[in-house]
Amino acid sequence: MSTVLLIFYILSAVTLATAFLTIYTKNPIHSAIYLVICMVSIMGHYLLFNAQFLALVQLIVYAGAIMVLFLFTLMLMNLNKEDEVHKPRMTRYAAIIVFIVLSAVLVYVFTDTKPIMGEYDYTGEDFQSIKTLGKVLLNEYMVPFEFASILLLAAMLGVVLVSKKEKDAN
Amino acid sequence: MENILNHIGIENYIFLSVILFCIGVFGVLYRRNAIIVFMSIEIMLNAVNLLFVAFSTYHQDAEGQVFVFFSMAVAAAEVAVGLAILVAIFRNIGSIDIANLKNLKG
Numbered sequence: 001m002s003t004v005l006l007i008f009y010i011l012s013a014v015t016l017a018t019a020f021l022t023i024y025t026k027n028p029i030h031s032a033i034y035l036v037i038c039m040v041s042i043m044g045h046y047l048l049f050n051a052q053f054l055a056l057v058q059l060i061v062y063a064g065a066i067m068v069l070f071l072f073t074l075m076l077m078n079l080n081k082e083d084e085v086h087k088p089r090m091t092r093y094a095a096i097i098v099f100i101v102l103s104a105v106l107v108y109v110f111t112d113t114k115p116i117m118g119e120y121d122y123t124g125e126d127f128q129s130i131k132t133l134g135k136v137l138l139n140e141y142m143v144p145f146e147f148a149s150i151l152l153l154a155a156m157l158g159v160v161l162v163s164k165k166e167k168d169a170n
Numbered sequence: 171m172e173n174i175l176n177h178i179g180i181e182n183y184i185f186l187s188v189i190l191f192c193i194g195v196f197g198v199l200y201r202r203n204a205i206i207v208f209m210s211i212e213i214m215l216n217a218v219n220l221l222f223v224a225f226s227t228y229h230q231d232a233e234g235q236v237f238v239f240f241s242m243a244v245a246a247a248e249v250a251v252g253l254a255i256l257v258a259i260f261r262n263i264g265s266i267d268i269a270n271l272k273n274l275k276g
Contacts, residue, residue: 005178019190019194022206023193023209028203035212038216042216045183045220046223048178051226054238062242066246070208076257077256077260094199098195098196127226128232128235136232155248159253162251162255
């Protein structure tokens with residue numbers, strides 16, 4: 001077994017285990033911390049692909065900004081006590097059955113597609129350095145890039161508007 | 171420089187993404203805390219992003235990575251708005267248990 005494959009298996013185990021623990025842990029703060037580890041391990045996968053730009057963005061946006069937002073909201077709501085009522089037993093069993101069946105069906109489907117995919121050939125062309133990606137982003141995808149900024153501005157305004165305290169509520 | 175997919179194989183990434191996505195679905199169905207449901211949605215989005223990058227490497231095409239970039243921007247906006255809505259709900263109802271959100275029930 002090559003070293004790269006070993007790294008892949010370890011990273012995948014970390015990703016899947018922390019993703020599962022995110023859902024399984026009762027304390028929401030622990031969930032958020034497990035999710036941070038999950039995001040960082042996915043960044044490790046991006047680094048394995050040599051996708052530097054996305055690895056950095058994953059670390060900054062997901063593991064940094066989004067998870068800080070989650071933790072901030074959790075602390076704002078003071079939900080770190082472990083008194084969440086569980087769903088009814090039937091619903092939980094149904095969720096587990098759905099998980100098993102969905103995984104089995106999807107894995108079976110993708111196992112069957114394997115012969116269709118050809119061998120991987122590598123031409124050595126540079127397609128994912130930050131320089132190349134920046135050129136693609138600002139030439140072909142200029143308009144969507146600008147729309148993304150408008151989307152973020154609208155989201156920012158919406159967040160301020162929604163979470164503002166209404167003075168004359170009662 | 172040789173590429174990573176010669177060592178690992180695209181099908182391993184497909185299975186990893188599929189199982190990660192299913193864990194996300196499981197979280198949405200299993201938990202009642204709305205914030206955990208949001209985290210599960212993030213897990214699903216990350217699974218899809220990972221597969222996008224895998225196939226971008228497989229086809230040696232930058233466009234998959236550009237799409238992941240946009241999907242991350244939309245995810246950031248979605249999380250911000252969603253958490254603001256949850257804060258507003260918490261202020262009005264006093265809990266974020268999704269079983270308590272029955273105001274639209276006739």
